[in-house]
Amino acid sequence: MTTGEKIAALRREHKLSQEALGEKLGLSRQAVSKWEADQAVPTMDNLMELSRLFGVPVDTLLRPDAPFPAAPAEDGAGKESEDASAAPETPSAPRQSRRNKAVLIGGAALLCVSLALNAVCLYQIAQLKGEVQALRSQAGNVNTVYYPGTGADTGDFADSSEHMTLDPENTEQLIVTFSAVPRVASDGETAKFLLRGGEQSWECEAEGDAGGGYRGSLTIPMVDEYSVYLVLTDRNGGTRNLLLASEYDIENRFSIDVQAYWSSGGPTFSFGKNTFTGTISTYVDVHDALEDTSFTGRIILYQNGKEIAEQPLEYRISDGEYSPNIYDTEVRLGTFEGRMSDFSIKVEITDAYGRVFTVAPD
Numbered sequence: 001m002t003t004g005e006k007i008a009a010l011r012r013e014h015k016l017s018q019e020a021l022g023e024k025l026g027l028s029r030q031a032v033s034k035w036e037a038d039q040a041v042p043t044m045d046n047l048m049e050l051s052r053l054f055g056v057p058v059d060t061l062l063r064p065d066a067p068f069p070a071a072p073a074e075d076g077a078g079k080e081s082e083d084a085s086a087a088p089e090t091p092s093a094p095r096q097s098r099r100n101k102a103v104l105i106g107g108a109a110l111l112c113v114s115l116a117l118n119a120v121c122l123y124q125i126a127q128l129k130g131e132v133q134a135l136r137s138q139a140g141n142v143n144t145v146y147y148p149g150t151g152a153d154t155g156d157f158a159d160s161s162e163h164m165t166l167d168p169e170n171t172e173q174l175i176v177t178f179s180a181v182p183r184v185a186s187d188g189e190t191a192k193f194l195l196r197g198g199e200q201s202w203e204c205e206a207e208g209d210a211g212g213g214y215r216g217s218l219t220i221p222m223v224d225e226y227s228v229y230l231v232l233t234d235r236n237g238g239t240r241n242l243l244l245a246s247e248y249d250i251e252n253r254f255s256i257d258v259q260a261y262w263s264s265g266g267p268t269f270s271f272g273k274n275t276f277t278g279t280i281s282t283y284v285d286v287h288d289a290l291e292d293t294s295f296t297g298r299i300i301l302y303q304n305g306k307e308i309a310e311q312p313l314e315y316r317i318s319d320g321e322y323s324p325n326i327y328d329t330e331v332r333l334g335t336f337e338g339r340m341s342d343f344s345i346k347v348e349i350t351d352a353y354g355r356v357f358t359v360a361p362d
Helices: 003-013 018-025 029-036 044-054 058-062 074-086 093-139
Strands: 157-167 170-182 190-197 200-205 214-221 226-233 239-247 256-270 273-286 295-303 306-312 315-318 321-337 343-351 356-359
Touching: 003 029, 003 044, 003 058, 018 029, 018 044, 029 239, 044 058, 044 093, 058 093, 157 239, 170 226, 170 239, 190 214, 200 214, 256 343, 256 356, 273 295, 273 343, 295 321, 306 321
Parallel strands: none
Antiparallel strands: 157 170, 170 214, 190 200, 190 226, 226 239, 256 273, 273 321, 295 306, 295 343, 315 321, 343 356
C-alpha cells in the first residue's frame, strides 16, 4: 500500500472525515485529499502527528512493504495477568531493582531506534525531493510537481467550476458537470476528468474548447463525498492530476427534514369511537443542494396499515402573510370505530423529484 492509501485506510478505521483529520493536524481537507491521492507526502512533523493519532510507527506509513501492526492479543494479556496473580506477592527488593533497570534500558533502546528511523525517513524525503527536482530540470517543462510537505494552494486553474444535481430520472444518482482552464498547458496533452468517491472511481474524456479549457459530465451513484481531478497526460506519458473540487455530506445536502407535532388537541377515544381533531404543526426544511425546492404535503390516517382518510397541509398565517415551509393544519379526519391501537397518523411530504418523506407527529 502507498502512504496515501494507508492514511485513507487509517482515517476510515478511526471514523474521521478528511475535514476532521485536517482540523486535528491544523491543515485543510484539500491537503489531506492530496495525501490520500498520492499527489503529496506529509512533512515529517505531520507524519509524526499521524503516527501519534493512529498509533502506528512513521516507518509503517512510509514503507510500501510495511504491514499495519497487529492489534495486541487480549487472551495473552489475560493469561499473563492470571500468571502474575498466581506468583508470590512479595518479591525480593534486589530482584525488583534489576527489573526496573531492565525496563529503563529497554525504553532507552526503543527511543534510540525511533530517533534513528526518523533520521532515515528525513534523509529519504530529502533524496526524493532532489530526484524530483532533477527530473523536472531534465524534462525542461513547467508541469506542476507536488513536493513532499507542500500543503499550500498550487493555483492550478485560471478558471474552474463544478456542479452536482439529482438525476431527475433516478434520484439515487447524481449528475456532476465540471469545467476547468489549466493555468499551465503543454502542446499535445490529452485530458480526462476523474471522480473518486470512497472506494469507487469514475472517469470521462474531457472535451476541449477554444479557450484552452475542458468540459465534462458524469452520472454516478449517490455517494456521501467525492473529489474531482483533471488528469493531463503529455506526449512523453507524464501525468498531472489536478484537484478540481471536493464535496462532502452530499446525501444530507440533498435531503429534506420534516418535523411535526400536535400543537393542540389530538386523538381521543370514547365509547368505542376514535376522533381525530386538533392542530398539527409541521416544519419542512429543504436542504441547500436541491435546485427545485417545491413540494406537496398531506396528513394521512391509517387503520391497520391501510389509508382511510387524508387532508392537505395548511400554511401558517401570521399577520395576514403565509410563513414558508411552516404549516398549522386544523385536523378534520373524522370519527371511526375500532381500537385506538389500530390507528396511526403520519405527515407525508413529496418533493419535486417524487421522493416521499414521512413522520409521525409527536
